[in-house]
Amino acid sequence: MKAVVYYERASGAVEIRDVPIPAWGPDECLVKVKYCGICGTELHLYHGQLDLLANPPVILGHEWCGEVVEVGERVKGFRPGDRVVSETAAYTCGTCSYCRAGEYHLCPERLGFGYGVDGAFTAYVHARAVLLHPIPAEVSYEAAAMCEPICVAYNALFEKSRIRPGDTVVVIGPGPIGLFATQLARLAGAGTVIVTGTGKDRARLDLARQLGADYTVVVPDEDPVALIKRIGDGMGAHLVVDSAGTGPAVKQAIDLVRRNGQITKIGFALKPLNLTLDELVTRGVTLQGSFSHNWRTWEAVLELLRLGRIQTEPLLSAIMPITAWREAFEQLESQQAVKILLHPVD
Ligand SMILES: [Zn+2]
Ligand SMILES: [Zn+2]
Known part of the structure; x- marks a missing residue:
C-alpha cells in the first residue's frame, strides 16, 4: 500500500513509499482508512520541528476514521464493516498512574499515531480496539475525520x-x-x-x-x-x-x-x-x-456531532488523495485551506 512517510529526522524528509499492509494483534482491529485529516502537527513534522517526538521512518497522519476489516481474536464489540473513528494515543503503558486513572493521554510513554507509530496517510492501520469509537449513523465519515481537532478544543475548554x-x-x-x-x-x-x-x-x-x-x-x-x-x-x-x-x-x-x-x-x-x-x-x-483528550471527550464530541450541534462542513476545504500530500501541505501553510482530508489510493 502507498503511504506518506516521514523517513528521517530532517526538514522536508517526507515521501510516498510502498509499505506492506500491517499485521494486527489479538486486541487490535485492522481498519481500512476512509479519510485522514492534515493537522498543524504534520506540517511541524515535515519541517523537522518535532524531532524530539518523531520516530522515523513513520507514516504520518493522526486524524482518521475508516471501516473495520479484520478483528483480533480477543476483541469484543467490533465486527468487519463497522464504521469507526480512532483516538490518537496508539500506545500507552496501561500501568502508570495516568493510565490507571483514565488520563492515558498524559501517559509518559504515550506514542501517538503519525509520529510515534505509523499513522493513517495510507490505506490500512492496525489499532487497539479500545481506541476505536463507533461512528453514529447520523455522522458522515468526513465529519468523523474532524473529531480529533474538536476533541482538542473540547479538552481545552471543558476539561x-x-x-x-x-x-x-x-x-x-x-x-x-x-x-x-x-x-x-x-x-x-x-x-x-x-x-x-x-x-x-x-x-x-x-x-x-x-x-x-x-x-x-x-x-x-x-x-x-x-x-x-x-x-x-x-x-x-x-x-x-x-x-x-x-x-x-x-x-x-x-x-x-x-x-x-x-x-x-x-x-x-x-x-x-x-x-x-x-x-x-x-x-x-x-x-x-491543554494536551490531547481521552475517552470521555471523544464520546461527548461524537454525541454533539450526532445531534448536529457542531458544524464541520464549513471547515472542509478539500478532499485529496494521499499522493497530493505536498500540494495539500502547501495550501494549508499558505492559509488558503482550513482543513484538508486525505484519502488513500490503491
Ligand atoms: Zn490533530
Ligand atoms: Zn501509562
Missing part, C-alpha cells in the same frame, strides 16, 4: 478551563481548533466570543463569524484590548484560548485576560518566549496547557 454562561471568551488563532473552540464556547453559553487572527487569516475570520463569533479582530491592524474594554464590565476576558501559540499570542492573551481569569494554551510556540509572566502573578491569572 481544563471553566466557562460559565455569559463569560467573555477570546480565541486566538482561527485555525480548525480555534474555529471548533469558537463553536464550543457558543454551545457552553459564552456571552461575547471574540476571535483574533492575522492579516493572512481574513477568510478564516469570516468563517469564525459565521460559526458564532461576535467579533473578529485582525492583529496588529486592530486592537483587541480596546475592544475587550468595551465589553461587559470592561475588565477583560474570563477565558483566553491560545490556539496560535506564538510569542505575540501569549503576550496578547495576558493583555486580554481579566483578573482571576484563565489562559489555556493549545498551540505550540516551538521557540522560547521573550516576555515576563509577572502580570499573571499580580492579577491572579491561571495559565495552563
Whole structure:
C-alpha cells in the first residue's frame, strides 16, 4: 500500500513509499482508512520541528476514521464493516498512574499515531480496539475525520478551563481548533466570543463569524484590548484560548485576560518566549496547557456531532488523495485551506 512517510529526522524528509499492509494483534482491529485529516502537527513534522517526538521512518497522519476489516481474536464489540473513528494515543503503558486513572493521554510513554507509530496517510492501520469509537449513523465519515481537532478544543475548554454562561471568551488563532473552540464556547453559553487572527487569516475570520463569533479582530491592524474594554464590565476576558501559540499570542492573551481569569494554551510556540509572566502573578491569572483528550471527550464530541450541534462542513476545504500530500501541505501553510482530508489510493 502507498503511504506518506516521514523517513528521517530532517526538514522536508517526507515521501510516498510502498509499505506492506500491517499485521494486527489479538486486541487490535485492522481498519481500512476512509479519510485522514492534515493537522498543524504534520506540517511541524515535515519541517523537522518535532524531532524530539518523531520516530522515523513513520507514516504520518493522526486524524482518521475508516471501516473495520479484520478483528483480533480477543476483541469484543467490533465486527468487519463497522464504521469507526480512532483516538490518537496508539500506545500507552496501561500501568502508570495516568493510565490507571483514565488520563492515558498524559501517559509518559504515550506514542501517538503519525509520529510515534505509523499513522493513517495510507490505506490500512492496525489499532487497539479500545481506541476505536463507533461512528453514529447520523455522522458522515468526513465529519468523523474532524473529531480529533474538536476533541482538542473540547479538552481545552471543558476539561481544563471553566466557562460559565455569559463569560467573555477570546480565541486566538482561527485555525480548525480555534474555529471548533469558537463553536464550543457558543454551545457552553459564552456571552461575547471574540476571535483574533492575522492579516493572512481574513477568510478564516469570516468563517469564525459565521460559526458564532461576535467579533473578529485582525492583529496588529486592530486592537483587541480596546475592544475587550468595551465589553461587559470592561475588565477583560474570563477565558483566553491560545490556539496560535506564538510569542505575540501569549503576550496578547495576558493583555486580554481579566483578573482571576484563565489562559489555556493549545498551540505550540516551538521557540522560547521573550516576555515576563509577572502580570499573571499580580492579577491572579491561571495559565495552563491543554494536551490531547481521552475517552470521555471523544464520546461527548461524537454525541454533539450526532445531534448536529457542531458544524464541520464549513471547515472542509478539500478532499485529496494521499499522493497530493505536498500540494495539500502547501495550501494549508499558505492559509488558503482550513482543513484538508486525505484519502488513500490503491
Ligand atoms: Zn490533530
Ligand atoms: Zn501509562
